[in-house]
Amino acid sequence: MSLKILLELFITFFKIGIFTFGGGYAMIPLITEEVVAKNWLETSTLIDFIAISESTPGPFAINIATFIGYSQQGILGSVLATLAVVLPSFIIIIIIAKAFHKFATNTYVVGFLKGVKPVVVGVIFSVAIAFLLKSIFSISIFTIKEIDFKWSTLLIFAVVFTMTRIWKKIHPVFIVLVSGVMGLIIYGFIL
Amino acid sequence: MIPFIHQYAVEKYKWITDEEFLDIIAIAESTPGPIAINSATYIGHKVKGIKGSAMATLGVVLPSVIIIVLIAAFFMQYKDNVWVEYAFKGVRIGVAILVLNAAIRMYKKLDKNILSYVLILIGFSMILFELLPVILVIAIGGVIGIISQVLKVRGETK
Numbered sequence: 001m002s003l004k005i006l007l008e009l010f011i012t013f014f015k016i017g018i019f020t021f022g023g024g025y026a027m028i029p030l031i032t033e034e035v036v037a038k039n040w041l042e043t044s045t046l047i048d049f050i051a052i053s054e055s056t057p058g059p060f061a062i063n064i065a066t067f068i069g070y071s072q073q074g075i076l077g078s079v080l081a082t083l084a085v086v087l088p089s090f091i092i093i094i095i096i097a098k099a100f101h102k103f104a105t106n107t108y109v110v111g112f113l114k115g116v117k118p119v120v121v122g123v124i125f126s127v128a129i130a131f132l133l134k135s136i137f138s139i140s141i142f143t144i145k146e147i148d149f150k151w152s153t154l155l156i157f158a159v160v161f162t163m164t165r166i167w168k169k170i171h172p173v174f175i176v177l178v179s180g181v182m183g184l185i186i187y188g189f190i191l
Numbered sequence: 192m193i194p195f196i197h198q199y200a201v202e203k204y205k206w207i208t209d210e211e212f213l214d215i216i217a218i219a220e221s222t223p224g225p226i227a228i229n230s231a232t233y234i235g236h237k238v239k240g241i242k243g244s245a246m247a248t249l250g251v252v253l254p255s256v257i258i259i260v261l262i263a264a265f266f267m268q269y270k271d272n273v274w275v276e277y278a279f280k281g282v283r284i285g286v287a288i289l290v291l292n293a294a295i296r297m298y299k300k301l302d303k304n305i306l307s308y309v310l311i312l313i314g315f316s317m318i319l320f321e322l323l324p325v326i327l328v329i330a331i332g333g334v335i336g337i338i339s340q341v342l343k344v345r346g347e348t349k
Contacts, residue, residue, distance in 0.1 A: 019326050020223050025293035029318060030325045047283045048270070052262055054289060058255030059192075059225040066259040071267065078260055082252060089224025090248055093232040094241060096218055104217035107344050108337055113221055115336015116329055117297070118307035122314025123328060124294040129319060131287035135280075156284045164292050175285045183281015188274060 001073060008038065009077055013065050013084035021116050024060030029127045031064060040072055043134055055173035061085055132157070152186040196230050206238050227251050306339055 012034050020027040028050065035041050041049070049071070053063035062082055069081030096103050103109060136153045160179050164170055193216065200206045207215070219229035228248055235247030269275050301307050310332050317323045323331075 015326070018223055019329055020225075021329070022297060023293075024225060025290060025297075028290060033325050044279075044283060045270075047286050048266075048279050051279070051282045051286045052266065053259070054286070056255070056258055056262065058258065059227040059251075061225045061228070062252050062255040063259050066256045067263050070260055070263040075260060078256065078263070082256055086224070086228050086248060086252060089222065089228045090232050090244065092222050092224070093218070093229050094236055094244055096222065097233055097236040097244075101214075104214070104221045107340055109221055111337035111340025112333040113336065114302070114307075114340060115310060115332040115334065117332075118301055118310035119314035119328055119332030121294055121297045121301060122311035122316075123318045123325060124290060124297065125311070126315045126319035128287060128291035128294050131283070131290055135283040135287050153280075153284060156281050157288070160285050161288050161291075164288055172289055175289055176282050179281040179283075179285025179288075180278040181281070183284075184274065184278040187277035187280050 001076065006073055006077060006080055009069055009072060009081045010084045012038070013069070013081045014087060016065075017061075017085040017088035020061065021113070022120050024054075024064075025124060026120050027061055027064070029123045031068070032127060032130075035068060040068065043131075045071075047131060047135070051176045055176045152190065156182045156186065192227055196234075200230075200234050206234055211237070306335070310335065 016027055016030050016034065019030055032043065032046060035046055036043055046068075049064060049067045053060050053067055056063055062085065065081040065085040066078040069078035071077075073080070100106070136157055156179055159182065160175060163178065164175060197212055201209055201212050215230050215233050216226070218233065219226040222229055228251065231247040231251040232244045235243035235245070237243070239246070270279075298311070301311075314328055314332065317328045318325060
């Protein structure tokens with residue numbers, strides 16, 4: 001157990017909790033930046049954690065905080081990371097419940113969100129592109145080490161992406177399952 | 192999640208009214224953090240003050256924490272298994288698609304105007320080319336949004 005890492009976990013997830021606007025997916029860019037910069041996880045392991053957190057019940061934010069906390073510092077780490085990611089919302093909502101009844105129509109709040117939402121959409125697009133390059137071509141942006149491209153990875157992408165475009169309400173767990181089974185078959189038996 | 196909250200908090204236990212429920216959704220969407228946490232905190236506060244908030248939030252967090260700790264313990268043990276690795280090679284592509292679809296979904300919900308296209312481009316390029324940290328990019332968006340909204344309100348009142 002390291003007190004330093006526990007403290008870092010707390011500060012990192014508190015920061016993530018403050019800056020997550022627009023649902024669970026909006027926190028993926030910030031998590032990726034923080035976790036990779038601190039060398040807690042490799043990008044591919046983080047993506048595995050995201051897959052599991054999306055396919056289990058409960059809010060994604062809680063699931064991923066618990067998962068990363070556990071991977072670094074066991075149960076204590078998971079509790080601390082989860083507490084940290086919840087705390088900003090908790091404090092902000094209590095202040096609003098006590099004081100601001102017209103919060104959601106306040107000019108500054110409306111303006112802030114009008115600016116933040118499109119920026120977040122752009123940020124999430126860029127993370128999606130980075131994840132695709134990483135998982136299909138093994139490219140980390142601007143550090144094209146060795147392009148390890150196989151037709152099979154593109155096949156998984158084409159099949160799963162088409163599926164999600166046809167069947168729009170598909171639950172993430174099915175996407176994780178289908179792509180997992182395809183990976184198992186293609187890498188395990190064919191390649 | 193939202194229908195569940197309505198079913199229990201409004202219909203069954205009558206902790207909040209329909210109108211308050213809609214207020215909570217609006218507030219939850221305009222504050223950071225997951226809707227589940229925001230609404231649990233708000234409803235808990237309404238019923239029993241800060242103690243109520245703490246208990247409601249704890250209640251909504253606990254199942255996830257327990258489930259994930261169990262899965263994480265299991266996953267850490269088997270992640271180096273070659274078959275698990277094969278499956279996750281596929282899963283990583285699936286996750287990239289999940290994120291891509293989330294971006295498309297959020298894009299469709301946006302008000303489309305020149306400002307929002309410029310902001311999307313700023314968010315996209317700053318992060319893709321690693322020019323600025325995520326928090327700073329979000330803050331820049333917020334400041335630009337506030338300035339444009341204040342100008343707009345002033346223009347309307349003149």
